[in-house]
Amino acid sequence: MGEVINVVVAFAVIVLIFRWVTSGDGQPTAADTLGFRPKNVSQDMLDTISNMFPDIPIDNIRYDLLRTGSVELTTNKILERGYLDVPPPSYFTLYPRTPAPAAAPARQNPNSASSSAVQPKPKETLISRYHLEDRIIKEETISDGEVGGRAAWEDTPEKREASLKERKAKMILAARQ
Template sequence: MGEVVNVVVAFAVIVFLFRWLTTNNGSPSERSASDTLGFRPKPVSQDMIDTISNMFPDIPPDNIRYDLLRTGSVELSSNKILERGFLDPPPPAYYTLYPRTNVQAPRPAQAATTAVKAPTQSLIDRYNLQERVVQQAPLPPDEEIGGKAAWEDSADKREASLKERKAQMILAARQRMLTQQQKGATA
């Protein structure tokens, strides 16, 4: 019986030392976060929050961050929203670690207006078609613009064919727009 007591005491001492050593090795912020939240938070980036916020703009960012801290996965949090339709709000202790921000995610109508206000690059500039615009080549028939291409032997030839078809479509759309503007100006 004495040996059993010695084994139990030795086991308890080993467990106590192990817990004491492992809790002293962590940084104080991790201990306080896990103590405050009741679980060890997973690393969460702003990109993860933005991804879910863009997919589900009606979910508050604090709910998203809290769920990502628990799961650590955009996929799991997205599936939870799809299955339940909402994410649980964080407890009050969460706000001691992550204070609320006054910045709110833009609503879809606001996002559209901000997208319009942002300076955009034209397709002519993006695809380097300035030289072809200057040449003012005649507009090919509509059925030939970006029409069906023959399958090329190499990937490079297929890519060049695709780029050429894109360029033709962009130039044709520009030409149509210019003719519509001219018709509108004369009318």
């Protein structure tokens, strides 16, 4: 029995020495640097939260997602506290800061020869999105009964779609007033 214990202890010592020798590459792991084992974070997770909360910096979102690994937990934390913790400096050694988008260049003199300046695209309105420009002139006032009334169930999907589009157009025009 004593020999079996000696063999097990010798085997354990050999395994520990082997692991110590092979893991001595000198580079710290992400868990060593951050102080916790980071979870997998996808770009979809980052985009989801940054679209919901555009005022929260992306580095704060990524750091919290590395800790929690869950969009729901990070979202709840933002809703409860109103902010996310700033990542420590060790975070930026693994994930360098992404440069902020460059500010819009100053407007050039219209008399200048270069016409390569990109003109900003006009904002799309609901009126232009649903092509209701011609109906603005026709319909001056819309009564409240016409806007959100119940629609009758139509027989075909095409008629139901047309009815829905018409109700949507009336609601947009009424909201414009």
